[in-house]
């Protein structure tokens with residue numbers, strides 16, 4: 001290679017190393033700020049920051065760290081090894097197995113002699129559904145090699161900080177089980193469905209990869225139809241959403257970032273905001289807002305009847321005095337309650353192809369008045385480019401030289417979700433330009449994109 005190009009390569013590698021160093025120090029300092037120090041690799045306890053949904057500064061540092069580490073490794077490793085490892089995503093089925101069989105719960109039981117860890121024979125004996133200890137050991141070996149569970153001595157495993165969210169008491173265990181279960185099965189069908197004569201060019205929900213998977217189980221198959229017909233899967237989906245909102249820190253981020261105080265200031269003349277959560281599920285973000293502004297938020301949760309039953313139970317234990325109503329609706333067929341100050345749609349449009357999204361948005365727009373605000377809470381897709389700055393939520397201009405625009409693997413989740421949405425609903429994660437175009441077709445005009453951490457709030461008003 002000519003000397004000049006080699007020098008450029010070296011400069012880029014040095015730049016990545018320096019990003020790794022600075023982001024590592026930034027992350028360590030976030031841990032130290034808590035007064036509980038930096039977690040050690042095989043800690044058996046959670047760090048207080050582990051369950052803090054906000055932790056925005058830590059998450060930003062980790063995006064950079066992961067993006068830079070991955071870019072450095074793929075640059076210096078032999079490509080064939082990078083690809084072979086990527087073709088073996090076997091961790092997900094192992095996670096599904098341990099989440100559903102309650103292995104973290106079994107390991108949480110303290111041994112009578114106080115010893116740390118449990119032999120795979122003992123774990124197998126305590127399982128509700130009996131498994132072969134040797135096979136269980138193969139699963140545990142892969143997971144512990146990737147840092148989830150610790151192999152404390154040969155075939156003896158203990159929980160560690162990474163495995164603790166798998167405890168059944170944590171709703172994230174439902175998210176893990178959902179993602180590594182039927183969703184993964186749907187994604188696995190993609191290679192077949194993407195070239196299937198009846199499915200390849202369709203963008204309707206009942207011609208998705210998941211619909212193909214269940215095509216012999218129901219007429220007009222769709223993922224939402226399937227979870228309605230399978231109450232166990234439906235309940236797990238709602239709990240998984242709770243876990244997900246907690247993991248992505250949506251609630252804290254929405255409470256902290258959007259200017260609620262300003263909307264409720266004396267200058268605004270308003271002391272009460274009416275807030276309609278459309279397709280609310282459990283309404284995790286509404287719950288956080290209602291708790292933060294108990295006397296200033298009048299909430300309406302709107303969803304299909306079954307999820308609202310789940311939401312009622314959650315709200316009655318979490319916030320018994322809340323000013324909240326539960327009103328069932330089908331957002332494909334009807335408008336939500338009219339004349340509310342805020343319409344909030346969290347992770348709704350991402351589930352639907354454009355034609356259905358337009359129906360949903362038009363139904364919401366019909367309910368809005370001239371002062372209503374529509375907040376779409378979704379991922380905003382960034383392309384893996386170096387040189388284009390999309391409108392709104394680009395937070396990394398200083399890194400554009402060293403990392404891809406979307407932080408590469410640092411923020412891989414929107415790209416994963418993009419695939420997941422394709423597999424489940426034939427839909428996609430949208431770019432800011434896509435949102436603007438969608439709004440325009442429904443008489444809505446973009447006001448602002450509020451970047452949260454990982455997701456964004458996309459604010460619209462009725463076009464004048």
Ligand SMILES: C[S@@+](CC[C@H](N)C(=O)[O-])C[C@H]1O[C@@H](n2cnc3c(N)ncnc32)[C@H](O)[C@@H]1O
Nearest residue numbers: 241279280281303304307329330331332346347
């Ligand atoms: C991905 S979940 C998002 C839930 C919640 N907004 C959140 O962010 O956690 C999608 C929600 O849309 C609801 N949904 C699906 N089809 C619907 C329909 N036709 N009318 C109303 N709600 C629907 C589901 O029941 C589910 O609660």
